[in-house]
Amino acid sequence: MLQRMTPSDAQNSLDRVIDIKGVSLTFETNDGPVHALAGINLDITQGEFVSLIGPSGCGKTTLLRVIADLERPTTGTITVNGVSPREALLNRSYGYVFQAAALYPWRTIAKNVALPLEIMGLDRAEREARVKRNLELVDLGDFAQKFPWQLSGGMQQRASIARALAVEPGMLLMDEPFGALDEIVRDHLNEQLLKLCDKTNKTVVFVTHSIPEAVFLSTKIVVMSARPGQIHDIIESELPRDRTLDVRETPEFLDIAHRVRQGLREGHSYDA
Amino acid sequence: MTPRVDLQKFLARAGPVVVVVLAIFTLWYIAAVLLNAPAQRDAYARAKVVDYSTGQLIADTTSQRRPVLPAPHQVVEEIYKTTVLKKVTSKRSLIHHSWVTLSSTMLGFLLGTALGTLLAVAIVHNRTLDKSMMPWVIASQTIPILAIAPLIIVVLNAIGIQGLLPKAFISMYLSFFPVTVGMVKGLRSPEIIHLDLMRTYSASPWDVFWKLRWPSSVPYLFTSMKVAIAISLVGAIVSELPTGAVAGLGARLLAGSYYGQTIQIWSALVMAALLAAILVTLVGVANKAVLRRMGMAST
Numbered sequence: 001m002l003q004r005m006t007p008s009d010a011q012n013s014l015d016r017v018i019d020i021k022g023v024s025l026t027f028e029t030n031d032g033p034v035h036a037l038a039g040i041n042l043d044i045t046q047g048e049f050v051s052l053i054g055p056s057g058c059g060k061t062t063l064l065r066v067i068a069d070l071e072r073p074t075t076g077t078i079t080v081n082g083v084s085p086r087e088a089l090l091n092r093s094y095g096y097v098f099q100a101a102a103l104y105p106w107r108t109i110a111k112n113v114a115l116p117l118e119i120m121g122l123d124r125a126e127r128e129a130r131v132k133r134n135l136e137l138v139d140l141g142d143f144a145q146k147f148p149w150q151l152s153g154g155m156q157q158r159a160s161i162a163r164a165l166a167v168e169p170g171m172l173l174m175d176e177p178f179g180a181l182d183e184i185v186r187d188h189l190n191e192q193l194l195k196l197c198d199k200t201n202k203t204v205v206f207v208t209h210s211i212p213e214a215v216f217l218s219t220k221i222v223v224m225s226a227r228p229g230q231i232h233d234i235i236e237s238e239l240p241r242d243r244t245l246d247v248r249e250t251p252e253f254l255d256i257a258h259r260v261r262q263g264l265r266e267g268h269s270y271d272a
Numbered sequence: 273m274t275p276r277v278d279l280q281k282f283l284a285r286a287g288p289v290v291v292v293v294l295a296i297f298t299l300w301y302i303a304a305v306l307l308n309a310p311a312q313r314d315a316y317a318r319a320k321v322v323d324y325s326t327g328q329l330i331a332d333t334t335s336q337r338r339p340v341l342p343a344p345h346q347v348v349e350e351i352y353k354t355t356v357l358k359k360v361t362s363k364r365s366l367i368h369h370s371w372v373t374l375s376s377t378m379l380g381f382l383l384g385t386a387l388g389t390l391l392a393v394a395i396v397h398n399r400t401l402d403k404s405m406m407p408w409v410i411a412s413q414t415i416p417i418l419a420i421a422p423l424i425i426v427v428l429n430a431i432g433i434q435g436l437l438p439k440a441f442i443s444m445y446l447s448f449f450p451v452t453v454g455m456v457k458g459l460r461s462p463e464i465i466h467l468d469l470m471r472t473y474s475a476s477p478w479d480v481f482w483k484l485r486w487p488s489s490v491p492y493l494f495t496s497m498k499v500a501i502a503i504s505l506v507g508a509i510v511s512e513l514p515t516g517a518v519a520g521l522g523a524r525l526l527a528g529s530y531y532g533q534t535i536q537i538w539s540a541l542v543m544a545a546l547l548a549a550i551l552v553t554l555v556g557v558a559n560k561a562v563l564r565r566m567g568m569a570s571t
Contacts, residue, residue: 068472089474096472102465106487106566115483119473147567167473 016082017171017203018044018067023076024228025062035228036062040076042222042231046170049197049204051214051221053260054267059229060207061175067205068096068173081170092120094171095164099179101156103148103163110135110144113163120167134162137196154185161193171203178213187245190216198241211264215239215257216248223260225267232267235259300344307340308333342535350539363519366543372520373508374547376436380443381504385497387444388451395452396459396485397477406456413449417442417507422514439517443507447500451493458492459485490566494559501551509544521547 025037036059044050052060065071066078069085080088088094103112110131117127135141138158148156157177164172178186190213197204208214214221215237223233237256239247247253312333316324324332334343342350354366362368391409394401421442428438462484470480512522521540528537 070468070471089472092473094472096469098465098469100465102463102469104466104484104487105568106490108567116473118483119470119475119479149567 015045016043017046017048017080018042018205019077019079020063020067021077023063023066023073023078025059025066025071026074037066037073038228038230040229040231042234044203044205044220046203047201049194049206049217049219051206051208051218052224053208053211053214053221054224054229054232054264055226056209057229058224058226058267060224062229063224064173064175064205064207068094092116092167093169094173095167095169097157097160097164097172097174097177099176101148101153101160103156103159105148108145108147109140109151109159112148112159113166116163116167130166130168131162134166135159137165138162138192152185154181154189157181158189158192161196165196165200169202171205172197174204174206176207176209179208179210186210186213191245193217194243211257211260212248215253215260216243216245221256221260223263223267225264233259233263235263297344300341301334304339304341304343305330305333308336311340312336338532339534342538346535347538347542350535351542354539366524366539369519369521369524369540370543370547373505373512373522373544376439376511376520377443377501377505377508377547377551379436379440380507381447381497381501383440384444384447384500384504385451385493388448388496388500389455389493391448391452392455392459393481395456397481409449409452412445417446417510418514420445421511425511439508439511439520442511443504446507447504450499450503451496454492454496454499455489458489458496461492462488487566490562491559491568494555494562498552498555498559501555502548505544505548505551 020040020042023037023040024035027034027036040063052063054060062071066073067080067085069089078085081091081093083091103109104115107115113131113134114127117130122130131144132141135144138161140155140158140162143151143155143159148159151159157180161172161177178189181189193204194217196202204217206214206217219237219241221235221237222231223235224230225232235256239252239256309329312329315332316322333339335346336342339346351366354364358365358367360367360371391405395405396402424441424445425438428434428441466484466488467480470484473479475483508520509522509525511517512520513526517523517526521544524540525537528534528540
């Protein structure tokens with residue numbers, strides 16, 4: 001597809017980390033086709049924290065997997081860092097954090113964080129330096145030699161974030177990373193994650209089904225609806241970037257949360 | 273901890289085991305008396321002994337030279353005589369025979385584990401082999417080993433392979449099977465999320481194998497090896513039966529049955545059972561040690 005670009009367009013596309021145009025994805029199943037995604041358009045620029053929120057089955061995880069090249073769209077184009085998701089994957093442009101920590105039980109925490117670095121073929125000194133740095137970043141410096149089962153669920157998930165960061169990607173793709181954790185741990189990790197993103201200026205795409213979590217973390221909230229999975233509303237958050245958990249008591253926060261909730265309600269057909 | 277508590281703990285743990293062993297020995301004695309009594313009564317009749325007590329009958333039935341079923345103490349005595357009292361180099365030493373069987377068991381077990389693992393790796397990584405290989409692997413186990421053992425020995429002999437290797441091949445033939453089945457399952461045991469993680473790193477098949485599939489399959493490998501080492505022993509004994517082997521527990525069984533030496537047969541059987549128990553235990557110990565090192569010990 002050829003398009004004439006004005007200079008300002010070119011500038012925009014430089015900042016644009018993820019560019020999704022008309023993406024649809026249909027799974028062929030025995031019960032007929034399932035329209036997981038339909039007509040998705042979304043731009044994400046450098047340094048944004050974007051939450052994808054919606055009911056289960058709305059395709060938010062699928063969209064994240066499309067960005068990560070874990071799924072291929074049926075139609076539409078998507079570029080990540082200006083190239084195809086496949087190339088972006090090969091360039092190791094992103095770190096992916098799954099719903100579960102997905103730590104390998106036979107590796108210590110340090111070895112788990114070193115796993116992607118081994119695959120990248122980094123030498124031992126570089127690996128050890130990055131493991132140390134990133135474990136300290138998530139406050140797990142003292143647990144390097146422990147095995148995963150010796151850590152709590154929250155600590156395991158922090159280790160998996162350190163593992164994603166160790167690749168030193170410009171972007172983090174996070175698929176409900178705190179979904180399995182209790183409220184208190186989740187709040188704490190949300191705060192830590194926000195600080196971490198400020199420190200490293202990473203672009204984050206974050207899948208969640210918690211409204212407070214989405215509003216607290218994001219600069220942009222993408223509300224999705226199900227069957228077929230599509231974008232219902234995109235909300236730009238004006239909340240200050242350096243926020244603490246107290247921000248959740250402010251009227252601005254509640255306004256945004258209200259708009260998200262409304263969007264979810266409109267997009268949800270109960271007779272489905 | 274006080275010695276008293278230690279003793280209590282020991283009794284609590286050893287108690288059930290002791291009860292079961294005593295029960296087995298009691299049943300064994302009762303069976304020995306019942307099975308040997310007819311021959312003993314015949315013997316009394318021939319010797320015209322009429323007034324024998326029950327006590328004497330029991331004593332005599334458990335001390336025959338060629339009983340239908342030897343009593344436990346006769347077997348223990350025979351094992352003691354052929355292990356402790358015989359030189360290891362003697363043809364009558366049960367240790368010598370056990371060693372012959374053990375060496376082909378071990379060689380067959382190692383070959384079988386290697387072959388089983390290689391087949392599993394091939395099956396997991398190749399769709400064609402996955403579809404075509406498994407039926408043959410299963411078919412191989414439906415052939416009675418007694419029928420195929422002499423063939424293997426004769427064929428290998430014809431191409432100049434003799435001694436330990438043909439017997440080990442029969443052990444291998446039996447023992448590769450559980451390893452293949454277990455390792456196919458083990459190599460496929462990684463969770464989707466663990467495989468997806470590897471995809472996000474664009475890891476090579478080599479990395480996926482060594483860093484994910486292989487370590488995930490280790491518990492399955494040890495479970496398979498426990499079965500494999502026991503049937504390797506069976507294979508080694510069976511391979512000594514139809515091939516006229518002169519040494520080994522199988523040869524001992526065969527010689528015993530030629531000459532009606534039931535005590536000799538039973539002592540070889542008990543020795544084989546002991547050997548199997550020791551081998552399986554050793555695999556279990558290795559299993560624990562390896563899993564502990566990998567941080568996956570089941571605590």
